[in-house]
Amino acid sequence: xxxxxxxxxxxxxxxxxxxxxxxxxxxxxxxxxxxxxxxxxxxxxxxxxxxxxxxxxxxxxxxxxxxxxxxxxxxxxxxxxxxxxxxxxxxxxxxxxxxxxxxxxxxxxxxxxxxxxxxxxxxxxxxxxxxxxxxxxxxxxxxxxxxxxxxxxxxxxxxxxxxxxxxxxxxxxxxxxxxxxxxxxxxxxxxxxxxxxxxxxxxxxxxxxxxxxxxxxxxxxxxxxxxxxxxxxxxxxxxxxxxxxxxxxxxxxxxxxxxxxxxxxxxxxxxxxxxxxxxxxxxxxxxxxxxxxxxxxxxxxxxxxxxxxxxxxxxxxxxxxxxxxxxxxxxxxxxxxxxxxxxxxxxxxxxxxxxxxxxxxxxxxxxxxxxxxxxxxxxxxxxxxxxxxxxxxxxxxxxxxxxxxxxxxxxxxxxxxxxxxxxxxxx
Amino acid sequence: xxxxxxxxxxxxxxxxxxxxxxxxxxxxxxxxxxxxxxxxxxxxxxxxxxxxxxxxxxxxxxxxxxxxxxxxxxxxxxxxxxxxxxxxxxxxxxxxxxxxxxxxxxxxxxxxxxxxxxxxxxxxxxxxxxxxxxxxxxxxxxxxxxxxxxxxxxxxxxxxxxxxxxxxxxxxxxxxxxxxxxxxxxxxxxxxxxxxxxxxxxxxxxxxxxxxxxxxxxxxxxxxxxxxxxxxxxxxxxxxxxxxxxxxxxxxxxxxxxxxxxxxxxxxxxxxxxxxxxxxxxxxxxxxxxxxxxxxxxxxxxxxxxxxxxxxxxxxxxxxxxxxxxxxxxxxxxxxxxxxxxxxxxxxxxxxxxxxxxxxxxxxxxxxxxxxxxxxxxxxxxxxxxxxxxxxxxxxxxxxxxxxxxxxxxxxxxxxxxxxxxxxxxx
Numbered sequence: 082x083x084x085x086x087x088x089x090x091x092x093x094x095x096x097x098x099x100x101x102x103x104x105x106x107x108x109x110x111x112x113x114x115x116x117x118x119x120x121x122x123x124x125x126x127x128x129x130x131x132x133x134x135x136x137x138x139x140x141x142x143x144x145x146x147x148x149x150x151x152x153x154x155x156x157x158x159x160x161x162x163x164x165x166x167x168x169x170x171x172x173x174x175x176x177x178x179x180x181x182x183x184x185x186x187x188x189x190x191x192x193x194x195x196x197x198x199x200x201x202x203x204x205x206x207x208x209x210x211x212x213x214x215x216x217x218x219x220x221x222x223x224x225x226x227x228x229x230x231x232x233x234x235x236x237x238x239x240x241x242x243x244x245x246x247x248x249x250x251x252x253x254x255x256x257x258x259x260x261x262x263x264x265x266x267x268x269x270x271x272x273x274x275x276x277x278x279x280x281x282x283x284x285x286x287x288x289x290x291x292x293x294x295x296x297x298x299x300x301x302x303x304x305x306x307x308x309x310x311x312x313x314x315x316x317x318x319x320x321x322x323x324x325x326x327x328x329x330x331x332x333x334x335x336x337x338x339x340x341x342x343x344x345x346x347x348x349x350x351x352x353x354x355x356x357x358x359x360x361x362x363x364x365x366x367x368x369x370x371x372x373x374x375x376x377x378x379x380x381x382x383x384x385x386x387x388x389x390x391x392x393x394x395x396x397x398x399x400x401x402x403x404x405x406x407x408x409x410x411x412x413x414x415x416x417x418x419x420x421x422x423x424x425x426x427x428x429x430x431x432x433x434x435x436x437x438x439x440x441x442x443x444x445x446x447x448x449x450x451x452x453x454x455x456x457x458x459x460x461x462x463x464x465x466x467x468x469x470x471x472x473x474x475x476x477x478x479x480x481x482x483x484x485x486x487x488x489x490x491x492x493x494x495x496x497x498x499x500x501x502x503x504x505x506x507x508x
Numbered sequence: 509x510x511x512x513x514x515x516x517x518x519x520x521x522x523x524x525x526x527x528x529x530x531x532x533x534x535x536x537x538x539x540x541x542x543x544x545x546x547x548x549x550x551x552x553x554x555x556x557x558x559x560x561x562x563x564x565x566x567x568x569x570x571x572x573x574x575x576x577x578x579x580x581x582x583x584x585x586x587x588x589x590x591x592x593x594x595x596x597x598x599x600x601x602x603x604x605x606x607x608x609x610x611x612x613x614x615x616x617x618x619x620x621x622x623x624x625x626x627x628x629x630x631x632x633x634x635x636x637x638x639x640x641x642x643x644x645x646x647x648x649x650x651x652x653x654x655x656x657x658x659x660x661x662x663x664x665x666x667x668x669x670x671x672x673x674x675x676x677x678x679x680x681x682x683x684x685x686x687x688x689x690x691x692x693x694x695x696x697x698x699x700x701x702x703x704x705x706x707x708x709x710x711x712x713x714x715x716x717x718x719x720x721x722x723x724x725x726x727x728x729x730x731x732x733x734x735x736x737x738x739x740x741x742x743x744x745x746x747x748x749x750x751x752x753x754x755x756x757x758x759x760x761x762x763x764x765x766x767x768x769x770x771x772x773x774x775x776x777x778x779x780x781x782x783x784x785x786x787x788x789x790x791x792x793x794x795x796x797x798x799x800x801x802x803x804x805x806x807x808x809x810x811x812x813x814x815x816x817x818x819x820x821x822x823x824x825x826x827x828x829x830x831x832x833x834x835x836x837x838x839x840x841x842x843x844x845x846x847x848x849x850x851x852x853x854x855x856x857x858x859x860x861x862x863x864x865x866x867x868x869x870x871x872x873x874x875x876x877x878x879x880x881x882x883x884x885x886x887x888x889x890x891x892x893x894x895x896x897x898x899x900x901x902x903x904x905x906x907x908x909x910x911x912x913x914x915x916x917x918x919x920x921x922x923x924x925x926x927x928x929x930x931x932x933x934x935x
Contacts, residue, residue: 109605139577139606143616146573150566178536179566185759185787185810188615189570233786236763236795332612336663359660360612361815363790364822368663383612388788395791 083159084208085124086201089152092118093145094495095138095505096436096468105277107303108331112137114436114468115505117144117193118495119152121200123160128207130160131494132200134192134407135435141505147193150180155197164205167228171413174198175230187385191410198411199441203491213412213491214444218258218451222247225452229417230387237391243420250455257451265482266446266457268464269297269327271434273316276301280315287319294481296324297461299355303330306345313349325461327379329355336365340372353379353401360384366398379403382432386410387417394425403432403463406441412491415445419453429454434465439476440492443483471499510586511635512551516579519545520572521922522565522932523863523895532704534730535758540565541863541895542932544572544620545922546579548627550587555634557587558921559627561619561834562862568932574620577607582624591632594655598840601625602657614812618837625838626868630918640839640918641871645685645878649674652879656844657814664818670847677882684878692909693873693884695891696724696754698861700743703728707742714746721908723751724888726782730757733772740776754806756782763792767799780804780828787811793825806830809859813837814844821852830859830890833868839918842872846880856881861892866903867919870910898926 099111115138121130134144151174155163163170174194175186184190206213217225222244231240238246273286287298300316302309309328317326328351334342339357346354354376358365360383370378381403384390390409393399402422404415422429429449431442446462454460462483469475473494477484486492526538542565548557561571578601582590590597601621602613611617633640644652649671658667665673700713714725727743729736736755744753755778761769766784773781781803785792787810797805808830811817817836820826829849831842849856856876858869873889881887889910896902900921904911913919 109609112606112609137606137609139604140610140617143570143573143610146570147616177566179539179564182536182539182564183567183570183616183619187788187812189574189610189617190567190615192610233762233789233792235765236792335660338662359815361614361813362660362819364819365660365663365815385614386788388786388792392789392791 083161084128084204085157085159086121086155087124088122088156090120090122091145091148091152092500093141093505094118094499094503095141096503098467099138105275106301106329106331107276107333109137115141116437116495117141117148117196119148119196119200121152121155121204123204128204130200130204130207131490132196132198132203133437133493134196135438136192137435142507143189144192144196147189148196151193151197155201160201160204160208163201167413168230170198170201171230171410175410186410191385192407195407195409195411198413199407199491199493202412203493206491207489210489212444212486212488214447214485217412217416217448218254222251225416228413229420230413233388234391234417234421237395238420238424242424246420246423247452253455254451257455261447261450261457262485265479265484266443266450267461267482268295268478269299269325269461270295270464270466271299271301271329272466273298274300276304280312283312283315284319287316291320296481297327298324299327299329301331302328302346303333303342306342309346313346317349325352327351327353327355330357332356332359334358336362336368339369343369343373343376347373347376351376353377355379355403356382361389363389363392363396363398366393367396370398370400377401379430381405383408387414387421390418390421394421394427400427402427402429404429404445405432406438406445416448419445419449423453428456428460430461431463433463434467436468436471437493439464439469440472440474443476443486444491446483447485471495471503510588511555511631512584512586513548513582514551515549515583517547517549518572518575518579519547519927520568520932521545521926521930522568523930525894526565532702533728533756533758534703534760536564537704542568543864543922544568544575544623546575546623546627548579548582548631550631555631557627557631557634558917559623559625559630560864560920561623562865563619564862569934570616571619571623574616575623578620578624582628587628587631587635590628594840595657597625597628598657598837602837613837618812619834622834622836622838625840626834626918626920629839630920633918634916637916639871639913639915641874641912644839644843644875645681647879649678652843655840656847657840660815661818661844661848664822665847665851669851673847673850674879680882681878684882688874688877688884689912692906692911693870693877694888694909695722695905696726696752696888697722697891697893698726698728698756699893700725701727703731707739710739710742711746714743718747723908724754725751726754726756728758729755729773730760730769733769736773740773744776752779754778754780754782757784759783759786761785763789763795766796770796770800770803774800774803778803780806782806782830783809788816790816790819790823790825793820794823797825797827804828806857808832810835814841814848817845817848821848821854827854829854829856831856831872832859833865833872843875846876850880855883855887857888858890860890861894863895863898864920866891866896867899867901870903870913871918873910874912898922898930
């Protein structure tokens with residue numbers, strides 16, 4: 082029996098995180114972690130699909146408004162017809178010629194598309210009674226490429242090349258599934274490094290995290306150089322010499338300024354520097370990467386579609402690929418990015434934090450490991466300690482590692498209590 | 509007496525242009541030309557500011573929704589405080605840290621910012637009783653650079669370099685104003701070349717336009733190669749050998765496909781090929797430009813901010829700069845693009861058509877000619893014959909040239925009749 086999408090609900094959910102300065106950085110001093118949330122209803126009463134896109138407060142209503150015309154395209158459609166060749170889902174939600182104009186494939190309309198596309202993947206996985214990562218991992222390379230829109234990618238990778246790439250690691254898939262299920266996938270955390278925290282808070286948070294098993298710590302920089310030097314020193318001391326420290330500037334520098342500033346922090350041996358300049362500046366990132374080597378340049382959380390990823394990877398300006406789960410067009414477009422990253426031999430370390438993002442990306446890292454890169458070494462998925470209590474099936478962290486979820490779906494269903502308490506109403 | 513912005517109105521205006529196939533191309537088969545329109549009210553009853561952003565139908569409501577939180581930032585603010593150093597206006601409307609997340613500086617939120625920023629320029633010009641082009645042309649180079657946000661541009665051009673660049677042509681400004689006021693600014697038109705038109709309609713439209721003085725014609729291509737060859741032949745015959753023909757693919761090709769297809773149309777000697785592939789693909793445009801030379805590659809109408817323009821210009825992938833008046837952040841960011849284009853010696857030929865765009869861009873081309881490039885040769889501004897009757901001060905075309913407007917403001921005020929008749933209400 083096919084499942085038909087019959088209706089949908091949207092919710093504007095906002096958490097007042099700015100009150101604690103959780104999530105504060107040089108570009109985003111006071112984020113209110115928010116979700117533009119969609120529930121797809123079906124003709125089976127017990128079966129819904131849940132998806133969301135992440136924002137930091139004001140503007141969340143625009144993503145909710147963007148979800149509506151997109152979700153409407155799915156009403157009356159069967160999930161099976163969308164997922165027979167899953168690129169159909171992506172094309173349907175990004176190809177409406179009028180809606181495309183206000184992107185195309187970027188900004189509000191693409192953030193909204195991600196929520197809806199992810200909701201269909203959630204629904205599809207629930208129909209199969211499996212988590213999304215498992216549904217994808219059980220695909221053959223041929224089925225995997227049928228999820229991807231190769232438009233604008235053929236100068237970098239073709240479906241045939243992608244199949245070849247995945248076929249090379251096809252034989253050991255079951256083994257890798259067993260490994261990651263048992264050991265989990267490594268993570269790093271920014272929970273200690275927000276710009277709004279005092280040195281004392283920073284120290285205490287580092288200590289707590291080290292005790293719980295983390296060895297990779299990220300710290301926000303870019304507001305004041307002297308502060309940065311002091312805070313990096315505190316963190317390096319707390320962490321010890323062997324742990325990995327990463328710095329994140331959240332786009333505040335121009336290119337020449339970035340090169341200078343990063344030079345001043347080199348003594349703390351950052352493993353990578355994240356978002357040193359405009360998230361659109363491919364040439365800028367490439368120039369910085371050349372200048373600050375061996376410190377690597379990481380970016381991707383605001384890289385807005387596969388065409389931008391293609392160029393960042395081609396240019397050498399993205400040496401760590403921090404793909405986001407809902408900035409680009411949902412699972413389908415993330416799979417395209419995993420292929421591109423493997424093509425250019427760049428490790429994928431997805432962006433997370435906020436709300437719902439950790440729940441999403443745990444699936445993506447497992448997919449990358451099992452189906453595409455076949456590597457866990459030198460790869461870490463972001464993790465942040467906040468707001469997991471709002472999810473029906475929150476992440477399960479063990480010793481600083483994500484344990485792959487076993488519940489069916491894509492893990493971003495909010496609890497009813499959360500909807501009751503945190504649904505935003507404009508004052 | 510300073511003027512305070514006290515309130516604002518938004519309007520969702522849509523014209524059912526898809527019924528005539530005006531505006532049809534390979535990517536956009538059925539556009540309904542639309543405007544997300546804002547009216548800024550002031551404490552002076554007779555003084556309002558009018559701004560709009562252009563869309564092609566569905567999704568216009570998102571831009572209207574995006575205008576609201578941005579226009580709200582201006583309520584209670586004096587126009588003079590915003591325009592004392594006009595970059596303040598740009599930063600205020602693109603710098604809200606939470607709203608920035610859903611861009612940044614791209615898509616719906618940036619289209620909305622353009623409407624609001626342009627409305628303030630309109631208001632500012634009305635206060636001075638002058639058209640916007642004149643207000644800018646009367647600025648010194650030092651005042652001009654104070655309009656521009658140089659963030660992320662300093663590796664390409666600094667304020668000092670921009671001042672130098674404009675100072676070189678400062679002496680003959682009055683002369684150029686006299687020239688353009690008298691002769692007008694050259695235009696080209698796509699009114700004949702829409703993909704939905706029959707060969708007969710194409711012929712007739714060409715004839716009419718030639719009689720009215722045009723010598724540059726653009727034709728849409730990219731849906732079917734045999735059709736394209738036939739239609740280009742019809743147009744070239746109608747136009748004669750001396751007229752300039754341009755082709756526009758509206759982003760439908762992958763890079764290798766673009767190179768092949770354009771090769772097949774080379775016999776019709778297109779002056780440029782517009783949007784051969786994804787509007788985000790800088791490297792792709794550069795590769796195409798290299799392969800199809802001497803045909804030039806034009807792009808820019810969907811180039812979403814100054815950082816992208818910077819790279820397109822640096823790469824050689826943008827040989828004709830088709831900046832849009834409301835895709836990027838209004839007058840302020842357009843001025844940045846004019847400077848970048850001059851820096852890389854690329855002619856600016858603004859995108860227009862749709863609704864309101866011709867009214868906007870006539871100002872921008874005059875500014876480019878008078879203050880920045882000092883060149884009219886080899887530069888043409890797009891023009892389309894539709895929907896001017898809805899504007900209070902429509903463009904004045906003489907012999908295929910834009911005659912610079914003399915009315916105060918930025919020329920995009922809609923008539924009351926139009927608001928009454930074409931305000932959209934969702935069915």
